[in-house]
Amino acid sequence: MKPTTYASTVTDAKQALPISKQHFPRKGRFFKEFTWYLYLLPTVGVLALISYYPMIKTLLLSFYVSGDGSLEKFAGLFNYKHLLTDPNFFLAIYNTLYIGLFGLLLGLPLSFLLAALINRAMYGKGLLKVIYFLPNVTSAVAVVLVFKVLFFPDQSGTVNYVLSWFGIGPKQWVNDPMLIKWVVIALALWQSVGFNILIWMAGLQSISKDYYEAARVDGASRWDEMRYITMPGVRPILWFLLITGVIGAFQRFDDVYTFGGASGSPLRSLQTIVLFFYEETMEKSQYGYGSAASVALFLMILIITIINLKISRRAER
Numbered sequence: 385m386k387p388t389t390y391a392s393t394v395t396d397a398k399q400a401l402p403i404s405k406q407h408f409p410r411k412g413r414f415f416k417e418f419t420w421y422l423y424l425l426p427t428v429g430v431l432a433l434i435s436y437y438p439m440i441k442t443l444l445l446s447f448y449v450s451g452d453g454s455l456e457k458f459a460g461l462f463n464y465k466h467l468l469t470d471p472n473f474f475l476a477i478y479n480t481l482y483i484g485l486f487g488l489l490l491g492l493p494l495s496f497l498l499a500a501l502i503n504r505a506m507y508g509k510g511l512l513k514v515i516y517f518l519p520n521v522t523s524a525v526a527v528v529l530v531f532k533v534l535f536f537p538d539q540s541g542t543v544n545y546v547l548s549w550f551g552i553g554p555k556q557w558v559n560d561p562m563l564i565k566w567v568v569i570a571l572a573l574w575q576s577v578g579f580n581i582l583i584w585m586a587g588l589q590s591i592s593k594d595y596y597e598a599a600r601v602d603g604a605s606r607w608d609e610m611r612y613i614t615m616p617g618v619r620p621i622l623w624f625l626l627i628t629g630v631i632g633a634f635q636r637f638d639d640v641y642t643f644g645g646a647s648g649s650p651l652r653s654l655q656t657i658v659l660f661f662y663e664e665t666m667e668k669s670q671y672g673y674g675s676a677a678s679v680a681l682f683l684m685i686l687i688i689t690i691i692n693l694k695i696s697r698r699a700e701r
Contacts, residue, residue, distance in 0.1 A: 445675035453671045463676035473677065475652055476660040477684075483565055483640075483656070484633025487572045492625060494573065495580035500614075502581065503588045513585070517578035527571060528642040532558060535567050561653035564643065568654060571639055576632075580625055587621035588614070623696035627689055634685050637662070657681045 446464070449457045467473050502512045519527070534542045535557035544554040557563050595613045604612070640654040646663040648655025655663070661681065665674030 442675045442678055445672050446679045448672045450671040451669050459672065463673050464680070466673065467676055467680060472652065472655070473657075473660060473680075476648075476655050476657045479565070479648065479652075479654060480634055480636065480656040483568055483572070483636065484630065486566075487569050487576070487633060488626065488629045490569070491573050491576055491580060492622070492629070495577045496584050496618075498577065499581045499584035499588060503585055513578075513582060516581050519575045520578045522575070524575070524638040525642050527575065528639055531567060531571050532643075558643070559650055561651045564650065564653060568639060568643065572636075576629075583621055583625060584618065587618035591617040619699065620696075623692065623699075627692050630688050630692065631685055634658075634681060634688075657684075 444455060445453070447458060447460060448455050449459045449462070498516065502509055502516075505512065536542075536544070537556040537559050538554050539545055539548060541554070541557070543557065547553075547555070555563060557567050591613065595617075596609055599609050599613060634656075635658060636656045637658040640648060640656055640659060641662070644650065644654040646655075646659055646667050648659050657677065658681070661674050661677040664670045664677060668674075
């Protein structure tokens with residue numbers, strides 16, 4: 385029997401290659417693989433129906449004046465020009481940035497601190513994570529109703545009742561245009577901190593304990609460990625939470641709508657960009673103008689996301 389070598393194996397494979405091509409021609413392979421793509425058609429069809437078609441229709445509507453969602457009268461860039469001169473649109477941008485920015489500035493450090501404390505706990509980590517995550521799965525409408533009771537603008541409100549212990553008079557929490565923003569920020573913190581804690585903990589637990597042990601041998605303090613080991617290790621998590629937090633801030637709708645309706649009462653202090661789009665489209669039946677606002681929202685989210693990604697890549701270098 386002839387011994388098998390690597391060279392002989394390669395030679396036999398090359399000789400068998402033309403035969404395999406004859407048995408499986410290109411056209412036959414194409415039809416054989418094409419059948420597998422047929423299984424993807426239902427998913428692609430559903431995506432095209434509920435995602436891609438509305439996106440394309442919204443983009444087209446933004447160039448028309450429409451009162452019922454049909455392409456009635458072509459208006460060119462009229463809707464976009466009107467957006468640039470609409471003070472309510474810029475107020476909606478201000479409200480969105482104000483609530484979102486302070487929510488991120490307070491929420492990310494707070495959730496990181498809690499995640500670090502839970503990560504160092506000896507017992508009950510799972511229970512603590514469940515407790516902090518529960519608000520994230522609670523209905524936003526139910527939470528708003530509870531917060532309305534907590535921040536009721538007289539002594540019957542829980543927060544005002546507690547403030548009265550310290551000699552502070554009742555605050556008009558839900559009637560003051562500035563205070564109600566902070567009520568929404570507090571609600572957003574209460575709901576989002578649990579999710580952020582889980583993401584932070586995933587990053588913290590991915591850092592090898594060997595780094596901390598080596599740092600302690602070298603006499604590093606807790607601050608040094610945090611600065612040179614923990615923060616570089618969780619930097620990708622920070623950028624991820626920033627990007628998702630910004631997108632979530634620009635998409636804020638359910639809590640502010642439950643508080644102040646489509647106009648974002650009081651005095652449009654809670655009207656975000658999504659609420660502005662909802663009011664113009666659903667309540668005023670200005671489908672073309674509302675579509676232009678939604679396209680502007682998409683572009684803003686896209687630009688901010690690209691900027692965040694570029695900054696994060698430079699920071700990683």
